Structures are given as structure tokens and as C-alpha cells.
Amino acid sequence: DTGVSQDPRHKITKRGQNVTFRCDPISEHNRLYWYRQTLGQGPEFLTYFQNEAQLEKSRLLSDRFSAERPKGSFSTLEIQRTEQGDSAMYLCASRYPREYPGELFFGEGSRLTVL
Amino acid sequence: SQQGEEDPQALSIQEGENATMNCSYKTSINNLQWYRQNSGRGLVHLILIRSNEREKHSGRLRVTLDTSKKSSSLLITASRAADTASYFCVTRPGGSNYKLTFGKGTLLTVNP
Numbered sequence: 090d091t092g093v094s095q096d097p098r099h100k101i102t103k104r105g106q107n108v109t110f111r112c113d114p115i116s117e118h119n120r121l122y123w124y125r126q127t128l129g130q131g132p133e134f135l136t137y138f139q140n141e142a143q144l145e146k147s148r149l150l151s152d153r154f155s156a157e158r159p160k161g162s163f164s165t166l167e168i169q170r171t172e173q174g175d176s177a178m179y180l181c182a183s184r185y186p187r188e189y190p191g192e193l194f195f196g197e198g199s200r201l202t203v204l
Numbered sequence: 205s206q207q208g209e210e211d212p213q214a215l216s217i218q219e220g221e222n223a224t225m226n227c228s229y230k231t232s233i234n235n236l237q238w239y240r241q242n243s244g245r246g247l248v249h250l251i252l253i254r255s256n257e258r259e260k261h262s263g264r265l266r267v268t269l270d271t272s273k274k275s276s277s278l279l280i281t282a283s284r285a286a287d288t289a290s291y292f293c294v295t296r297p298g299g300s301n302y303k304l305t306f307g308k309g310t311l312l313t314v315n316p
Binding site: 093122124129131132133134144147178180182192193194195196198200 | 294
């Protein structure tokens with residue numbers, strides 16, 4: 090499968106714990122996005138990478154959230170000291186650089202449940 | 205905040221009928237995209253329409269764009285039960301170079 094892959098697909102954690110999600114984009118895609126989606130809502134933008142550079146970050150993202158893309162390939166999203174309000178689906182998407190804004194290719198998401 | 209607003213929030217039709225969903229947005233755009241999301245799954249790109257286009261077709265999908273009214277519509281003809289999903293319009297709001305913003309979506313249910 091050459092699509093966008095995310096890991097883990099499901100994560101249950103206790104409040105206060107740290108969690109990390111990984112996204113592997115399609116190999117030719119240098120643009121990568123993270124979104125968060127809660128039940129009944131559309132995805133909300135979290136952050137954007139072009140290669141390894143994090144070019145935009147939502148004001149929704151508190152200091153407990155950090156994202157990296159160290160070599161311009163896979164990306165990680167870490168949430169420190171999780172809160173119940175962090176429970177959501179975390180979606181990763183990537184796209185070709187040829188056209189802005191081009192088609193986004195999404196992974197299946199990582200569902201986080203904070204108890 | 206949401207840039208696009210889809211209308212209606214929910215739509216229920218019978219198989220074979222046509223489904224129309226609307227999207228209104230706030231700022232000028234380069235283009236507008238529509239995505240589909242099956243329950244609990246990732247999103248799939250359906251169609252992209254550029255700001256200088258008024259109508260575009262792809263299979264059973266027809267999209268229109270009216271930049272003067274800042275609105276778009278998605279028509280699915282001859283719907284099937286497999287079309288049951290949430291549909292989102294996606295735009296880039298003013299003031300952002302990269303952020304693509306989704307609306308809240310229209311939940312379409314196609315009854316067999």
C-alpha cells in the first residue's frame with residue numbers, strides 16, 4: 090500500500106500521560122498536514138510542513154502539542170500531559186508540490202481516547 | 205474557525221435520487237475542493253474547481269462555483285447506498301498561505 094499510513098490507529102491513555110502519533114506520507118509528497126477531528130465536526134487544521142520546515146501552526150495548538158518532520162519524510166505529533174479534551178481523531182495528509190492547494194491524500198487517522 | 209459552511213447539515217434520500225449540498229465561504233479563494241468521509245475513516249478527495257471555473261463534472265458528480273456569491277454546490281446524481289458519507293468543502297482562507305480549512309460537513313444518508 091503506497092498511501093498515507095498512520096500509527097497507531099487507536100490509542101487509549103490516562104489523563105496526564107504523553108502520546109505520540111506517527112505519519113508516513115506518500116513518498117513523493119513534500120507537503121504534510123496534521124488535522125484534528127472531533128465527532129460531528131469537520132477536521133481542524135493543526136500544522137503544516139514543507140519538507141522538514143514547519144511553516145504554519147494553528148493557534149489552537151497549545152504548548153502541549155509538538156510536531157516534527159526531522160528528515161522531511163515521516164512526521165510525529167506528540168501530545169504531552171494529555172487532557173480529556175484531547176480525545177479526537179488525529180488525521181495526517183500529504184500532497185504533491187506541483188499545485189497549490191492541490192489534492193490532499195489522507196491517512197485513516199489515529200483515534201485518541203483520554204480517560 | 206470554519207471557513208466553509210455546508211448546507212444542509214444532514215440529508216436523507218432514496219437510492220436513485222439526486223443529492224445536492226451547498227457550501228458558502230467567507231474569503232476569496234484560489235480554488236475549492238470537495239472531500240468525502242465514510243464513517244470513522246479518512247477523507248477522500250472528490251473534485252477540485254478553480255476560481256475561474258463555473259462548473260465541473262466527474263462521473264456522477266457535478267460541482268458549481270459562484271465566486272460573486274462565495275458559494276459552491278455539489279450534486280451527486282443517481283445516488284447509491286455506497287454514497288452514504290459526510291461531504292466537506294475545503295478552502296484556503298485569507299491570511300494563510302498554507303492552511304486548508306474544512307467546513308462542518310453534510311451527512312448524506314442514501315437509503316436502499
